[in-house]
Amino acid sequence: MSAQLLQFLFAGLTAGAIYALVALGFSIIYNASQVINFAQGEFVMIGGMATVSFLHLGMPLPLAALAAVAATTLVALALDKLAVERARGASVVTLIIITIGASILLRGLASLVWDKNIHALPAFTGDKPIALGGATLLPQSLWVLGVSLAILAALWWFFNRTLHGKAMLATAHNPLAARLVGISVRRVLLVSFGLSGALGALAGILVAPITFTAWDIGVMLGLKGFAAAILGGLGSGPGAVLGGLVLGLVEALAAGYVSSAYKDVFAFLIILAVLVLMPGGLLGRRAAERV
């Protein structure tokens, strides 16, 4: 395998892992409530920026990261309680507008609480690149990939082996039936928002040493995460991960071999093509519409 191709693959996998984490956040909330949370990107931003603040206050990095994840989770829970829960029963488009309004609000607050500058986080284990087969990989990329895998494993265990997780899956399949067996749909929604907030924050902290963080990085990341979730099939966890990795790889390869100016066009054309041929996404359920 040529060193150049390897370099592109490393870049693609790193970006793809981040998209996967954001996409998972979308999927989890969608599963619980059919809501697309356009403020997901903002969770990523808050995770990174909050860590920067806590570091400035003198906390060691692991503690700062933990505090930032907690803060973001609180924000996510607040978003659910104050906005989404009150709007249950509204149409899909209305809910979209509400979450978009939330993302604007969060961005505005971020620019006030923090500043408009770009900030970096220190890499977890240093900056020295690792040479591998002629290409170089940053240690932080390994962290991104490793932690993402760990999170996936943890989520799989949660959804398939614990009662709470299974309750959430049940709500996704059939909210009415879930309520009938005593599952509180409101609690499920709350937990899914909290979980997505934590996931987003983790993604933000993992990737900030490589890509930097600022008050407005949420917009693009949210968009790409949404695209990845759709590509993989909305509501499917493995689909979100697959979608994220595919998107990251397509972008890197297009930038390297076709044209870096048009790489986004390439990525979206591929998404459009996939959607036209497989309207449910790569791993999406072939929804049968009941009449």
Place this chain on the structure above:
Amino acid sequence: MLARLGAARTGGLVALALALALLPLVLVNRYLYDVAILVGLNAIVCVGLNLLIGYAGQISLGHAGFFALGGYGSAILAVRYGWPTLAALPVSVCGVTLLAFLVGRPILRLKGHYLAMATLGLGVIITVVLTTEDRFTGGPDGMSVPPLALLGRALGGERAWYWLVGALLIACVWLALNLVESPRGRALRALHGSEVAAEMIGIDSARHKLAVFVLSAGLAAAAGALTAHYSGFITPSQGGFLRSIELVTMVVFGGMASIFGAVVGAAVLTTLPQLLTTLKDYEMVVFGAVMMFTMIFMPRGIVPTVAALFKRRTRQ
């Protein structure tokens, strides 16, 4: 006669015409005319978008792309190829409408969030192409656009534009009202209710959806071309994701399945940022909060909620 005025259709149209005629009394300088004109242009896009989102039940997160393409098409034909602006504008609008037709057929088979993603992707593709092909489009800094000219005389001045846009808005609203009450319009609403049921009674859903999509794209392109010639300038950000979201917000805010709602939504959300500038750094926070809480407490939008309140009052 008064009963006819009471009917939403004619009454509303008369009210709109009256408002447009009386508004110049408060528009005391060019800046205020400018805001009014921008409201009108946004309203034209929103009326079309409302037909797509509110009546046909589809969604488009990329409509600003059509808006920008209409503007750039007209600008490029006029500037790079020397066409007279009165020819460039309609040709550009037709071109974009054709593009919407070609792209719409495969895309509209998607539903819900998948359709949202597809239209979003379309918008992104359009914006990237506009930003990158700078030999034609002037790149990210945009390009200047000559004013509309008839027989050598340029259409300048805010006052003239105000009447032009006002007249076009009334025409659009009248067209939309007629469409909604026509058999085609009823077919659309049936589609919105249940696509399966509509098809069962013989409505060709694909054709109807495509027709509305193309119509709304055409209206967006026309508004885009007019905006370009009015401002004298166009940049790729006019077609960006944030602008598409703005347009959808105007429609939902004003009231889905309400043509006058689209006009009201455009008016409120175009003037609101002007009013909020005094808040400086807090503008974004307040804007986001207004969006959120209006939608939470008035989920059907302003006009339908107000109309329902009114009906309840009069019934009592």
Place this chain on the structure above:
Amino acid sequence: MNFRSSIAVLGRIVSVAALAFAAHAQAQKEPIKIGAFLSVTGPAAFLGDPEQKTLELYVEKINAGGGVLGRRLKLISYDSAGDAEKARTFVKRLIDEDKVDAIVGGSTTGETMAVIPLVEQAQVPFISLAGAVVIVEPVKKWVFKTPATDRMACEKIFQDLNARKISKIGLISGSGAFDKSMRAQCIAVAPKYGIEIVGDETYGAQDTDMTAQLTKLRQNTQVQAVLNCGFGAGPAIVTKNFRQIGMSVPLYQSHGVASKEFIKLAGDAANGVRLPAAALLVADTLPANDPQKHVVLSYTHEYEARYHQDVSTFGGHAYDGLMLITQAMKNAGTTDDAKVRDALEQIHGFMGIDGEFNFSPTDHMGLSLGAFRMLEIQNGNWTLVK
């Protein structure tokens, strides 16, 4: 006179003086309105935020010092968020509703170009804070600008390349307006300095990994140096990736990253990077007889004391814009638009943060190549290249 009557007389004198003063103040109460439209939020917030802060700080200081022509300054500024459409509407608002006496603003070239027809038609003096050369070429009667142009940045870099006997370079640029404009200028000006461009890569505005593009440049054995025409986070990522894949040829950045932030973001990778920048960044290490030393040093201290943030050259552009317009008003003795404009054109030897300004009817930018210094980053700090 006894004590009580002295007090009475004193009291009468004081009250007469107070009345006279109040009458005088009444006549002069009308403040001078300076209008501004800046990208305080949005993708160019990096530019607009320090510009806004600088304008606010110095309008306050000028007022504390007695104002201009005995009148207070009033700053009316709007946030155009990098959007040309919004910029147009706000400029109309400044001209028609707020009736400002002059406009300082336009953080980005796109916004500036969009409003030029408006200020030309309304005949209001306008000082732009954006970088592209098209703003003043061809010269527009009412439009001036303070930052040095992107073409000058290219020329400064090419001069340095000549000194290092480098003649073949690879370009890597972002897709933003600044990046593209500078890239176009560099390509246009390169032959004049005998520079050949043998590689030309681009990356997207929001990209987070440029190793793919840099790898292509590294494999091109003709490349003797790399020039990154960029702005924002991109150049910091390019610099880190550059070191990451082990490239060792000289790396040049643009004046778009002339701020301490760039060094903080790029970390150790930034050492050895050269870029053209205003003297503001090396205010402390300028020799004592440097004509700019006083103005850049006092700006640095005042800005940092008030905002607890590092200075950036973008704030410096706003400082120069404000000072130039108020100087022109003082020179003209009036705020009449036409007279102020004429006074602006006649300004010579004005020492600003961007450099020494010498305007003329054919030059509305006023700076020469000497306004740019060539800086190199060493040990995480800016140093002057001799």
